[in-house]
Amino acid sequence: MRMATYPEDCLYTREHEWIRVEDDVGVIGITDYAQEALGDIVYVELPSVGDHFSQGEPFGNVESVKAVSELYMPVSGEVVEINEDLAESPQLVNEDPYGDGWMVKITLSDPTELETLMSASEYEEYVKEERQKEK
Amino acid sequence: MHEALGARFTEFAGWLMPVQYTGAIEEHLAVRTAAGLFDVSHMGRLEVRGRDALTLIQKVTCNDAARLRDHQVQYSALTTERGTFVDDLTVYRFREDHFLLCVNAANREKDLRWIRQHREDEEAEVYDVSDQMAQLALQGPAATEILQPLTDVQLDHIRFYWFEQGEVAGVSALISRTGYTGEDGFELYIPAASAEWVWNRLLDAGQSAGMKPCGLAARNTLRLEARLLLYGHDMDETTTVWEADLGWIVKLEKGDFIGREALRRQKAEGLRRKLVGFEVLDRAPAREGYPVLIHGRVVGQVTSGSYAPFLRKNIGLTYLPIEHTAIGTRFHIRVRGREVEAEVVPTPFYKRPR
Numbered sequence: 001m002r003m004a005t006y007p008e009d010c011l012y013t014r015e016h017e018w019i020r021v022e023d024d025v026g027v028i029g030i031t032d033y034a035q036e037a038l039g040d041i042v043y044v045e046l047p048s049v050g051d052h053f054s055q056g057e058p059f060g061n062v063e064s065v066k067a068v069s070e071l072y073m074p075v076s077g078e079v080v081e082i083n084e085d086l087a088e089s090p091q092l093v094n095e096d097p098y099g100d101g102w103m104v105k106i107t108l109s110d111p112t113e114l115e116t117l118m119s120a121s122e123y124e125e126y127v128k129e130e131r132q133k134e135k
Numbered sequence: 136m137h138e139a140l141g142a143r144f145t146e147f148a149g150w151l152m153p154v155q156y157t158g159a160i161e162e163h164l165a166v167r168t169a170a171g172l173f174d175v176s177h178m179g180r181l182e183v184r185g186r187d188a189l190t191l192i193q194k195v196t197c198n199d200a201a202r203l204r205d206h207q208v209q210y211s212a213l214t215t216e217r218g219t220f221v222d223d224l225t226v227y228r229f230r231e232d233h234f235l236l237c238v239n240a241a242n243r244e245k246d247l248r249w250i251r252q253h254r255e256d257e258e259a260e261v262y263d264v265s266d267q268m269a270q271l272a273l274q275g276p277a278a279t280e281i282l283q284p285l286t287d288v289q290l291d292h293i294r295f296y297w298f299e300q301g302e303v304a305g306v307s308a309l310i311s312r313t314g315y316t317g318e319d320g321f322e323l324y325i326p327a328a329s330a331e332w333v334w335n336r337l338l339d340a341g342q343s344a345g346m347k348p349c350g351l352a353a354r355n356t357l358r359l360e361a362r363l364l365l366y367g368h369d370m371d372e373t374t375t376v377w378e379a380d381l382g383w384i385v386k387l388e389k390g391d392f393i394g395r396e397a398l399r400r401q402k403a404e405g406l407r408r409k410l411v412g413f414e415v416l417d418r419a420p421a422r423e424g425y426p427v428l429i430h431g432r433v434v435g436q437v438t439s440g441s442y443a444p445f446l447r448k449n450i451g452l453t454y455l456p457i458e459h460t461a462i463g464t465r466f467h468i469r470v471r472g473r474e475v476e477a478e479v480v481p482t483p484f485y486k487r488p489r
Contacts, residue, residue, distance in 0.1 A: 042442035065159040
């Protein structure tokens with residue numbers, strides 16, 4: 001099995017979302033581990049621009065051939081952009097989870113919430129524990 | 136052995152089953168364009184032996200097993216007195232006094248009990264031989280070219296829904312031209328102890344043709360595209376054979392069988408609902424259990440539904456009131472609170488080119 005990747009410039013949730021904050025905007029997607037576990041993604045259901053979500057609130061769904069999984073907001077904020085390409089090409093989430101497979105961009109309402117998220121190395125440890133549980 | 140290939144597993148009817156190896160879509164497409172290899176050893180296998188084996192089978196199934204010749208296979212159903220499904224199955228005839236029934240994994244004990252319970256003075260015994268055998272399915276347009284070098288049996292001579300006995304990779308095998316994918320292909324019944332050996336020989340033999348090992352996820356999407364029903368989802372003890380739109384396996388004229396009266400009556404009175412195939416007119420797949428609505432009223436639920444990897448559409452099956460089952464009829468499916476439109480379409484969704 002190939003090794004999952006964990007970019008250093010992202011922060012991570014226990015539900016396997018990542019967020020990358022550039023200026024005041026947070027870009028959000030699901031992790032390499034998550035896309036691998038889900039398998040071939042065939043549909044991504046995203047919110048509308050202008051929707052507001054609290055930290056931990058479900059904001060959409062990602063659907064593979066096998067299952068539907070909810071997406072959870074890493075931090076509170078308002079959606080300012082969604083990845084329109086995913087409607088036509090949901091497989092981008094499998095192919096490039098931290099890049100072209102991003103899902104939404106938000107403006108953060110409380111940047112201090114970022115402190116509750118995991119760093120790349122913490123998340124990597126967390127995934128190792130999750131994999132142990134699988135066995 | 137499957138773990139070595141990177142398979143991911145799930146529990147199914149007490150079996151640890153590979154869900155996927157390299158990816159559900161890749162596996163699905165391999166079967167449509169080249170070949171796929173499935174371990175379907177979880178299926179139940181019952182043997183019926185004895186002078187009255189045929190008589191007993193005729194009594195418990197709705198298709199006409201008397202039409203079978205030696206080494207022929209038939210799709211059929213074990214039916215209740217109400218004409219509903221105890222199970223669906225394939226009936227293999229070796230001789231008039233010796234049959235093999237391939238049944239659903241989850242139903243194997245129920246079926247065995249059911250058949251034994253309905254045996255009266257017939258001289259026939261039913262045995263569960265599932266654990267002695269492994270079952271592999273080699274499916275796809277390249278199946279014959281992959282299997283032929285490994286066997287002494289002339290595969291061209293086995294017609295669809297017939298079988299032969301011979302050797303595969305030096306192991307004695309029943310080779311049947313059957314499957315659950317909508318493609319040409321074979322199912323191999325082999326001694327359980329030889330499963331890993333034969334599996335590995337087939338993997339080697341299929342490599343250059345692009346064959347892939349396939350898991351349960353691909354098996355499910357393949358059978359759905361071909362509109363092959365799945366027991367416990369698309370039909371069960373609450374749905375009749377007519378309602379499941381499997382009327383072609385009901386032979387009322389064959390003589391008495393369990394459920395015949397109910398099926399005859401339902402045919403005369405007409406159906407109130409029927410299983411249909413639909414296409415979702417939306418990007419969201421409709422999955423099993425999602426509510427189905429007509430004019431805003433819930434009339435049922437999706438029994439099977441998925442993204443169809445070869446057709447690149449969202450398809451599914453559901454029971455609809457009979458007046459709404461015409462091709463082209465539009466209805467709605469509730470997908471997580473949102474109502475998406477769907478349309479009744481002709482099935483099978485996918486039919487292989489001949």
